[in-house]
Amino acid sequence: MTPTGLLSTALLLGLYVLLAGGYGLVYTLARLERWRNLKSVAGVFFVLHCAIAVLIVVSSALAPGWKLLLVASSVAIFVIPPLTWRYLEHIHGGEGTQ
Amino acid sequence: MRFDDPAFWRAGAISTIIVMLFVLAMLTYDSLAAIAPGGSHVPPYSVVNRHIDYVFDAGRGIDVPVIGKAEPLFGKVLDNAAAGAIMDKGKLVIQSRACMDCHTFYGNGAYYAPDLTKAWLDPDWEAWQAITGAPTKEEAMVMFLVDPEKYATWTRKMPNMHLSQEEARAVVAYLKWTAAVDTNGFPPNFGHVHADR
Amino acid sequence: MYRSQTLAVKYLAAAIGLFGVMTIAGLLSAYYYIDPDFLFGLLHFNIAKILHIDTLVIWLLMGFMGAIYWFLPEELGREPVGIWLAEILFYVFCAAVAVVAVVFIVVQYGGSNEFALWFINQGRKYVEAPRWAALGVVAVMVVFGYNVIGTVLATRKLTGIIAVLMVDLIPLVALYLDAFPAMTNMSQDLFWWWWLVHLWVEATWEVLIGCIMAFTLMQLLGTSRRIVETWLYIEVALVLGTGILGLGHHYFWIGTPNYWLGIGGFFSALEPLPLLGMVVHAVYDAGTHHMKTANRPALYWMMAEAFGNFLGGGVWGFMITLPQINLYAHGTQWTVSHGHFAFWGAYGCGVIAVAYLVAQKVRALPEVGGALWKWSFAALNLGLIGMVGALLVSGMTQSFVERAIGGSTLQAFIAGQQDPWFVSGMLLRFIFGVIFALGYAILVYDLATLGKRGVVLAAPAKAVP
Numbered sequence: 001m002t003p004t005g006l007l008s009t010a011l012l013l014g015l016y017v018l019l020a021g022g023y024g025l026v027y028t029l030a031r032l033e034r035w036r037n038l039k040s041v042a043g044v045f046f047v048l049h050c051a052i053a054v055l056i057v058v059s060s061a062l063a064p065g066w067k068l069l070l071v072a073s074s075v076a077i078f079v080i081p082p083l084t085w086r087y088l089e090h091i092h093g094g095e096g097t098q
Numbered sequence: 099m100r101f102d103d104p105a106f107w108r109a110g111a112i113s114t115i116i117v118m119l120f121v122l123a124m125l126t127y128d129s130l131a132a133i134a135p136g137g138s139h140v141p142p143y144s145v146v147n148r149h150i151d152y153v154f155d156a157g158r159g160i161d162v163p164v165i166g167k168a169e170p171l172f173g174k175v176l177d178n179a180a181a182g183a184i185m186d187k188g189k190l191v192i193q194s195r196a197c198m199d200c201h202t203f204y205g206n207g208a209y210y211a212p213d214l215t216k217a218w219l220d221p222d223w224e225a226w227q228a229i230t231g232a233p234t235k236e237e238a239m240v241m242f243l244v245d246p247e248k249y250a251t252w253t254r255k256m257p258n259m260h261l262s263q264e265e266a267r268a269v270v271a272y273l274k275w276t277a278a279v280d281t282n283g284f285p286p287n288f289g290h291v292h293a294d295r
Numbered sequence: 296m297y298r299s300q301t302l303a304v305k306y307l308a309a310a311i312g313l314f315g316v317m318t319i320a321g322l323l324s325a326y327y328y329i330d331p332d333f334l335f336g337l338l339h340f341n342i343a344k345i346l347h348i349d350t351l352v353i354w355l356l357m358g359f360m361g362a363i364y365w366f367l368p369e370e371l372g373r374e375p376v377g378i379w380l381a382e383i384l385f386y387v388f389c390a391a392v393a394v395v396a397v398v399f400i401v402v403q404y405g406g407s408n409e410f411a412l413w414f415i416n417q418g419r420k421y422v423e424a425p426r427w428a429a430l431g432v433v434a435v436m437v438v439f440g441y442n443v444i445g446t447v448l449a450t451r452k453l454t455g456i457i458a459v460l461m462v463d464l465i466p467l468v469a470l471y472l473d474a475f476p477a478m479t480n481m482s483q484d485l486f487w488w489w490w491l492v493h494l495w496v497e498a499t500w501e502v503l504i505g506c507i508m509a510f511t512l513m514q515l516l517g518t519s520r521r522i523v524e525t526w527l528y529i530e531v532a533l534v535l536g537t538g539i540l541g542l543g544h545h546y547f548w549i550g551t552p553n554y555w556l557g558i559g560g561f562f563s564a565l566e567p568l569p570l571l572g573m574v575v576h577a578v579y580d581a582g583t584h585h586m587k588t589a590n591r592p593a594l595y596w597m598m599a600e601a602f603g604n605f606l607g608g609g610v611w612g613f614m615i616t617l618p619q620i621n622l623y624a625h626g627t628q629w630t631v632s633h634g635h636f637a638f639w640g641a642y643g644c645g646v647i648a649v650a651y652l653v654a655q656k657v658r659a660l661p662e663v664g665g666a667l668w669k670w671s672f673a674a675l676n677l678g679l680i681g682m683v684g685a686l687l688v689s690g691m692t693q694s695f696v697e698r699a700i701g702g703s704t705l706q707a708f709i710a711g712q713q714d715p716w717f718v719s720g721m722l723l724r725f726i727f728g729v730i731f732a733l734g735y736a737i738l739v740y741d742l743a744t745l746g747k748r749g750v751v752l753a754a755p756a757k758a759v760p
Contacts, residue, residue, distance in 0.1 A: 001619055001623075001699075002699075003695050003699035003700050006620065006623050006694065006695065006699050007691055007694075007695055009619075009620060010614045010615065010620045010624070010691070011614070013613050013614050013617065013620070014610050014611065014613060014614035016613070017567050017609050017610045017613045018606075018610045020567070020571055021571060021574055021605050021606070021609065021610065024571050024574050024575050024578075025574055025575075025578055027575070028574075028575045028578040028579055028582070029578060029582065032578070032579070032582035032583070033582075061619070062617070062619060063619075065557075066560070066564075066617060066619075069561065069564055070564075073564065073565070073568065076568055077568070077571065080568065080571050080572055080575070081571070081575050084572045084575040084576060084579075085575060085579070087101070088575075088576065088579050090101075090102060091102050091521070091522050091525060092522065092579075092583070102525070104455060104521060104524045104525045104528055107525055107528035107529050107532060108455070108528045110528070110529075110532045111528045111529075111531040111532035111535070114532045114535065114536040115531075115532075115535050115536075115539070118535065118536060118539035118540055119539060121540060122539055122540060122542065125543075125554075125555075125558070126486075128552070129486065129546070129551045129552060129555070130483070130486070132550075132551060132552045133480065133482040133483055133486060133549075133550050133551055134480070134483070135480060138552065139482070139550045139551065139552060140480065140482050140550050182479075185479050185480075186479045187407060188479075189477065189478075189479045189480075189481070189484075190407040190408065190412075190477065191407040192418065193407075193412065193416075193417060193418035193419060193477055194404055194405055194406060194407045194408070194411040194412065194415075194416065194418060195404050195407075195418065196341045196342075196345060196404060196416050196418035196423060197341075197418065198418060198419070198420055199340075199341035199342075199344050199345050199418065199420065199423065200339070200340055200341045200344075202626045203481050203485075204481070204482075204485065204548050204549045204550065204626075205548055205625040205626025206420070206485055206488075206549070206626065207420060207626070208340070208341065208344050208420070209626060209627060209628060209630070209631060210327065210328070210340045210341075210344070211340075212705050212708040213626055213703070213708070216703070217705075220704050220705050221704055221706075222704065222705045222706060251705070251709070252709050252713075253331050253332075254331040254712070255331065255332075255335065257335065257336065257339045259404070265407050268407075276481060279481075279482060279550040280550060281548045281549065281550055282547060282548055282553050282556065283548075283622060284547070284548035284622060284625065285626075285698060285703035286622045286623055286698050286699070286703060287698070287699070287702045287703060288702060288703050288704065289702050289703075289704055290702045291700065291701060291702050291707075
């Protein structure tokens with residue numbers, strides 16, 4: 001890995017998780033406030049997260065196995081907020097949408 | 099069991115933990131053998147009687163320690179018992195002086211002072227030998243450790259930790275052995291300056 | 296108020312006090328980077344650092360114990376068994392901490408012999424305290440365990456949270472036994488040392504703070520027991536499912552076989568996923584209550600916990616966890632950046648939340664608010680984030696200059712430390728550390744004077760018809 005590659009890859013990895021967190025945060029806010037616009041913003045965060053994932057896959061010096069792990073994690077990241085929301089609603093008896 | 103039943107998740111937590119702990123136990127058993135002196139990654143203490151080098155291994159893509167010809171430390175060959183004793187002493191010095199609260203070993207410790215993993219192989223010791231007028235590298239290292247403020251390298255000085263000659267020699271022996279441990283290439287590029295910025 | 300709860304208040308007060316010692320020692324440690332000749336010959340970086348990291352461990356442990364001693368009698372409906380023993384040991388604990396600190400400062404180190412390890416300094420990070428004191432910590436924790444388990448046996452009552460806590464106490468105490476040995480082989484020493492450090496802060500402590508947050512949520516937001524228990528089990532499964540083998544991310548470079556690169560990297564890369572779920576959960580809880588609660592600081596500090604944990608542990612950790620990156624970042628200020636953020640987010644914020652909750656209950660305040668807690672919240676978090684950002688800059692510089700380019704030698708180390716970006720980062724870290732310290736001072740004043748300041752804390756909710 002080149003010196004600049006080291007820094008850029010690490011920053012991209014951090015951004016990858018940060019954008020995942022942004023997606024989770026905005027998705028939950030969107031469901032709480034029932035704002036369709038906010039749901040689009042959540043979508044934007046996830047698209048940006050995917051863009052970072054693609055950038056890492058295409059440009060970084062990581063081995064294929066790690067890139068595959070990142071792609072699989074992105075799938076999990078996509079699913080976690082809606083799944084968590086549904087489960088929370090279920091056990092709280094629908095508090096969030098009242 | 100249903101997803102909204104806490105008992106379902108309790109069972110999940112218990113089984114997950116049991117599986118993970120079992121795997122950890124298996125890997126621990128294997129790793130402990132590898133890291134024992136004489137194991138696959140850690141040389142026996144008697145390696146202090148040999149020349150240590152650090153060479154690029156194309157297959158692994160990293161630098162690896164290479165144990166070379168005879169090179170007694172302080173001009174004296176140590177048998178296994180003596181080597182073990184000097185290592186015991188060296189580690190006791192390192193702990194008693196809390197070296198790892200300024201320095202690091204294998205990157206573990208504090209980051210105020212340099213990493214000591216490959217300190218034995220540091221190119222600076224050649225110059226150090228000249229400065230101190232010591233007959234060998236190890237004697238130069240001892241002179242530094244006993245009187246560090248006399249040989250300040252830069253603005254951040256090492257304080258005098260009041261090491262005896264015996265303690266300083268033990269530390270140097272410890273550092274020679276540490277340099278021979280296979281650390282999967284840590285620290286990276288040791289001794290090679292990268293041309294690309 | 297139960298005797299256990301009186302003891303809880305003492306533990307939390309001691310915890311907050313030690314938090315202050317940690318902060319001062321931290322400022323001192325940071326200052327050496329700016330002025331390396333400061334106190335040279337009298338007190339050096341290693342002692343300041345020992346005080347900083349050891350008080351970190353102890354203040355958090357005391358905070359956890361205070362929280363449990365507070366919630367335990369209410370949870371089980373009686374005074375904990377053997378509480379008199381815990382009351383005595385509290386003072387012994389505090390005295391021991393004081394003696395150890397004084398010996399660190401005045402004596403600093405001994406000779407290379409067993410006496411030094413038993414009575415002065417063991418020189419192993421986080422557990423430098425001499426063996427006599429480590430025995431004391433074991434005694435305190437064993438009695439703590441006795442208080443919990445003995446009470447469960449006496450009441451024949453076992454809730455889900457208490458069951459998780461009880462099981463967690465076993466590794467919590469057992470792992471601490473690594474504070475005693477002095478193994479010659481550094482690889483072996485570090486192998487077991489990481490069982491203690493990682494399986495404390497990324498496993499047993501996570502479960503412990505999970506139990507504490509479960510109790511806190513029930514009291515703060517009125518969340519049902521069934522819900523918090525369900526979440527506790529899910530969290531335990533996910534955090535330990537990733538964290539137990541995530542231990543491997545400390546086994547990349549210590550002389551262990553290279554299969555740890557794959558295993559450790561894989562499991563620790565999964566560790567942010569449960570934290571994402573935690574963020575969703577925290578926002579849900581806050582949102583469904585519209586951030587309204589009788590104790591706003593406690594709620595805000597719990598939110599800070601969820602976000603801090605995600606950012607400090609998840610984002611910052613993910614940057615440096617893959618072995619290809621870690622090879623360059625390991626043992627640099629990048630690690631320090633991650634460590635400060637993660638400890639703060641995962642544990643510091645949680646203990647402060649509990650301190651506010653307990654303060655409210657002890658002073659029987661209908662509501663907790665005002666302006667002071669906001670200033671403290673802002674200054675502490677701004678200070679922390681500022682330090683973390685500054686350390687990130689220094690750490691990235693160090694990884695780049697010393698490791699990637701310089702060849703990791705002594706000269707490369709010096710070049711990294713003298714790089715203008717590195718130096719600026721360390722200066723900024725100190726400045727933000729001062730802001731953090733100011734936030735701490737306000738926190739102490741606020742906690743000490745809550746309900747005693749004669750200020751109307753909340754306007755009446757309803758108008759008189």
